[in-house]
Amino acid sequence: MNNIFSPSRFGLYIKQYAGENWKKLLQMAASIFGMFILLTTIIPFLKGSYSYPSDIDRMWDFETTIFWCLLFVMAAATAASMFFNMDSKSKRISLLTLPASNLEKFLTVFLFSIVGFYIVFFAAVIVADYARVLTAPIYAVPGAEIAHMPMKYFFTFGNLDGGLQIPKHSVEQVAALQMVAFSSLIILQAFYALAASIWPKNAKIRGTLAGICIIIGMNLMFYISMKICFPYDHFMPKKPHFENLDFNTFITINYIVAIAITIGTYLLTYKRFKESESIERW
Numbered sequence: 489m490n491n492i493f494s495p496s497r498f499g500l501y502i503k504q505y506a507g508e509n510w511k512k513l514l515q516m517a518a519s520i521f522g523m524f525i526l527l528t529t530i531i532p533f534l535k536g537s538y539s540y541p542s543d544i545d546r547m548w549d550f551e552t553t554i555f556w557c558l559l560f561v562m563a564a565a566t567a568a569s570m571f572f573n574m575d576s577k578s579k580r581i582s583l584l585t586l587p588a589s590n591l592e593k594f595l596t597v598f599l600f601s602i603v604g605f606y607i608v609f610f611a612a613v614i615v616a617d618y619a620r621v622l623t624a625p626i627y628a629v630p631g632a633e634i635a636h637m638p639m640k641y642f643f644t645f646g647n648l649d650g651g652l653q654i655p656k657h658s659v660e661q662v663a664a665l666q667m668v669a670f671s672s673l674i675i676l677q678a679f680y681a682l683a684a685s686i687w688p689k690n691a692k693i694r695g696t697l698a699g700i701c702i703i704i705g706m707n708l709m710f711y712i713s714m715k716i717c718f719p720y721d722h723f724m725p726k727k728p729h730f731e732n733l734d735f736n737t738f739i740t741i742n743y744i745v746a747i748a749i750t751i752g753t754y755l756l757t758y759k760r761f762k763e764s765e766s767i768e769r770w
Contacts, residue, residue: 541631
């Protein structure tokens, strides 16, 4: 018998996890769909986005901005709730005594809280955008452009070609923005997942405070090191070694570093999850 990972046992545990937590998972999904639909159907009316004729749909920029902000906030909140079924001693004992390995339990929680979040989020974005297109004609003036926002517009930060929209950014700028957004997002999720494994009851608050302390500490260390290396503020950096580095190579290196940090953080989260069997303070 494989005590580490069994596909059949893993599948059974996924079904059991979904069956036990379907109400909470459904509530989380419904809240995302409901909030997005309210935003895309009420905000255009309040903003008067369709109160005058136009050649482009003026809600695309708003949707891109608000959904990107919500993506980061909700990704962190969902990751912080990754171990919601271990926020009490009775729930923790019930989970740990189930006939499944720690790896199978961790992967199940990861699938529902991390992977499942993206499926629900982008499905909600598409549904909410369709709701806007269906409801906007009720109050829009004749000649106001009402159109579906292509997901390419969202993923390129409003930089859509193909004759639909004049590009706002260069190809390099879009690639850099995508790299920063993707790297920040996956690292943020991994950090809050680690916080959830340490503080299952209030990971959102403690994780945020810990993150603020880490950022302040890193900036303070950088400032002190600069003062030590350049005590008279004569900061004259040498010619950077990466000056001639190809742009695509630079982007690839950043992706690799971000993915490595994310994987390392999830490994720490899994290690902390395994140790939960012997930690009684939960």
